[in-house]
Amino acid sequence: MIDLNKDIQYVKGIGPKKSQKLNKLNIFTLKDLLYYFPRQFEDRNNLKKIIQLGNNEKATIKVVIAGVSTSSPRKGMDITKVDVRDETGYAKLVFFNQPYIKNTFKCGDTILVFGKIKKEFKNVELSCCEVEHLTNFPKNTCKVMPIYPLTYGVSNKEIISIIKNVLSDKELKIQEYLPQRIIEKYKLCSIDYAVRNIHSPSSKEALKIALYRIVFEEFLILQLGLFMFKNGANEAEGIKFEESKKLNSILKSLPFKLTGAQDRALSEIIDDMQCEKAMNRLVQGDVGSGKTVVALLALANCALNGYQGALMAPTEILAEQHYISLTETLESFGIKVELLVGSLTKKQKEKVLEKVKNNEVDILIGTHALIEDKVEFDNLGLVITDEQHRFGVRQRSKLSEKGENPHILVMTATPIPRTLALILYGDLDISIIDELPPGRQPIETIAVDKSKRDRAYNSLVRKEVEKGRQVYIVCPLVEESEAIEAKAAVELVEELRLEYFTDLRVGLLHGKMKGSEKDAIMKSFKNKEIDILVSTTVIEVGVNVPNATLMIIENAERFGLAQLHQLRGRVGRGKHKSYCILIYASKSEVCTQRMSIMQETNDGFKISEKDLEIRGPGEFFGTRQHGLPELKVANIFKHMKILKLAQQEARYIVCEDHKLQNLENKILKKEIIEKFEHSVKEISLN
Structure with a gap:
């Protein structure tokens, strides 16, 4: 073999x-x-007569060569045209810059041609042609x-x-790795048959059978890996909390009443924490729906039960904002909150770590710094990751490993489409906060091409500033690096100060700044000392300035829909009418689609569904970066029925043999380890 x-x-x-x-x-x-x-x-079986050909379609024709001609309309361009005919009419095959090809054609020969049709009246041309002489076993046509x-x-x-x-x-x-029971139950072909017929289909039916097998297998392996990964960390009993009587006092101290959706999510979390099984819950909520206060109350309940809580955020700005919010609310109730971020001095970090270890801290808030080895909790009872899609599977579990099977809560302001949540969170309980707090107004979104940029700056920005409001301007997204993005932001600020806003106060915020610098800029913006804040996507999550009413996003076509929606959520947080202007430079169909969707709706769930549809699950969720195997053939829109079958089977397998130790599951286990690389292997499959 x-x-x-x-x-x-x-x-x-x-x-x-x-x-x-x-x-x-x-x-x-x-x-x-x-x-x-x-x-x-590409279905090249579609053998047609010349008279049947339609404009812009692709088809295969069987024709006789009637003549060959060449021309050079300009320097560097050669065109070869081959006249062909069948019993219904004439056509021309067109080849660009392939002068040698004329020698392969001989008048009177019968050939098979697959190509793209251009038809104007009776003139028929085929371009991008695949040509081969008539044979009983064609290689590139009739299949x-x-x-x-x-x-x-x-x-x-x-x-x-x-x-x-x-x-x-x-x-x-190719060795089979699915148990025979599954192959028979779901009428799957062997993996050897599937691989052979996906690359070289013996027929349309064979291809269909092969695709079904691969799609089922991709979903099953993805789902099994995720189930095992998450369940592996939750085998032991969870910590059983009580609902503290003091929690009601904290609720009453808040300057607002919880919405129905917030109340429902909090009840579900408190119920989970009272069970003996560790909580494993996802809280999904749109921008501004008030997830932070739900997290605050869950952490408070944990602290009031005598345990420590941890909240991990993706950026220092967001972590600091959570720290301020929790400290202001909980300090008077004797709950001690500390912050651990990269920008702290060595001495400050050591002091915080010592306090955490000695149980002098009830709630620790931080960034990736929380998962460093030197962070030791005395009795960790609740772990919350905010904007969880920013963290890899391994990072999230590393934090929960710092306690004895703590309760786990993951939150996102990027509403994950229900279809994608089916794959990624099939075993999590999901709470959805689908109600905005009273007073939040929908943001009016206007997409304009770059020719209207001057007007946006000279008219709209000035109008808002004259009303006493503030403005965000988001720099174009640069993929290469944070350093290049920072440089682009500096250049944009200089341009805006010189050409448009010589008399206004323009600030700059980007990812390469020190934490203290970012803090100072955000503080100035909050205190209305800056009229216009030019920023990279570091303001995407968590920044709360109610007086900011206008956001302009440069080169909006470079952002995904979910990211545009996140950015837009930085305005519309106060009582004043807010606007988002999307300036785009592309004329592509995808750009037009995205701009239309953003103008049509403020509903994050609808937007995320569309984003997933346009970009596909891999890019939408960054699966490659998060230790998840890529779906090569499976498509969650086209193959939803197969997804549900695979998920059902994965649940059954995990229930019966949660470590895949049975003989029939051992080869499948090896395949899962290989596909998930380190993320699963290190935790739950050993």
């Missing part, structure tokens, strides 16, 4: 040069190559063709040829 872990360069017909190109596609082993699935399939994701220097034909060569080896047999 062939070793599937064999380095790709030693596979017959590949070698060092070709393997370097394949490495760019993350193909390093023979198994990587076999699991490098096509992104789509379903796989289309692969490519990189520079690797063509689709080349990938097809390499994989075909590998699959033709009689010694190749």
Whole structure:
């Protein structure tokens, strides 16, 4: 049997040069190559007569060559046109900059052609053509063709040829890892059949059978890994809390009444904390729905029961904001709150760590600093991660490992679409805060192209500042690095100060600033000492300035919908009417779609569903960065029924054999470990 872990360069017909190109596609082993699935399939079975061809469609025709001509309309361009005919009419095949191709055509020969049709009246042209002479076994026409994701220097034909060569080896047999019981129960084909027919379908039906197997398997492995990962940390009994009588006094001390949705979420959390099983709950809420106060009350209940609580936030600004909010509310009730962030001095950190270890701190709030090894809790009872999608699976569990099976609460202001939550949080209880506090007004969103930028700055910004309001301007998103993004922000501030706002107070905030600098800028903005705050996406979460009523987002097309919605949520937090102006430079269809959605709705759940639809789950949730295996074929919109079946089966397996120790599950366990890499292996599968 062939070793599937064999380095790709030693596979017959590949070698060092070709393997370097394949490495760019993350193909390093023979198994990587076999699991490098096509992104789509082209049906070239659609054999038509010339008279049947429609404009802009793709089709295959069987024709006779009637003539060949070449021309060079300008320097650097060669056009070869081949006249072809069948019994219903005439057509031309067009080839650009392939002068050598004329020698492959001979008048009178019958050929098969697959191409894109351009039809104007009776004139029919085919471009981007695949041509081969008539044969009983055509290679590139009259069949379903796989289309692969490519990189520079690797063509689709080349990938097809390499994989075909590998699959033709009689010694190749891909070992089955799904238990026979599952294969029979869900009528799945073998993995060997699936891999062969996804790369080289023997028929449309064979492809359908192969795809069903791969989709089911991808969902099952993802769901099993997540179930095992989360359940592995929750085998022991949880801490049983009481609902403290003092909690009601804290509730009454708040300057507002909880909304119905907040009240419901809090009741669900308190009920969970009174159970013997550790809580494992996700709180989803739109921007401004008031999740922080629910977290505050949960942490207060934990402290009042004599245990410590931890709240991890993705940025120092957000952590500091939580710290201020909790201290102001809970200090008078004797609850001690401390902050642990990277910008503290060594001496300050040591002092906080000592207090936490000696149980002199009831609630510790911080960033990634909380998961460092030197952070030791005396009796951790509740762990909350805010904006949980910013943290990897491993980071979240590392914090909960600092206690004896503490209760876990994860919160997000990015509403995760229910469809995606089905995959990622199938075993979590979910609380949804779907009600905004009274007084929150919908934000009016206007998308304009960059030609209207001057008007936005000269008119809209000035109007708001003259009313005594404040403005956010968000710099374009730069993917390369935080340093480049910071440089772009500095340049934008200089431009705005010189060209538009010479008489106004313009501030700057970006990720490369020290924590103390960020604090000073935000304090100045809150205290109305800055009229316009130019910022990178560091203001995406948690910043609360009720007097800010206008947000302008430069190059809005560079942001995902969920991120645009998060940014927009920084305004509209006070009693005044608020606006968000999206300035875009792209004319693409995706950009138009995104801008329309943002103008149509303020509902974060609707927006996140659309964002997921446009970008796909991998990019939306950053699965690659969070230790989750990529879905190569499965699509949660198209394959929802299969997802539910796979999830049902995953629950059954975990219930019956939660560590996958039974003989029939051992090979499947190995596959899960491989797919999840370190995130699961380190915690729950050993």
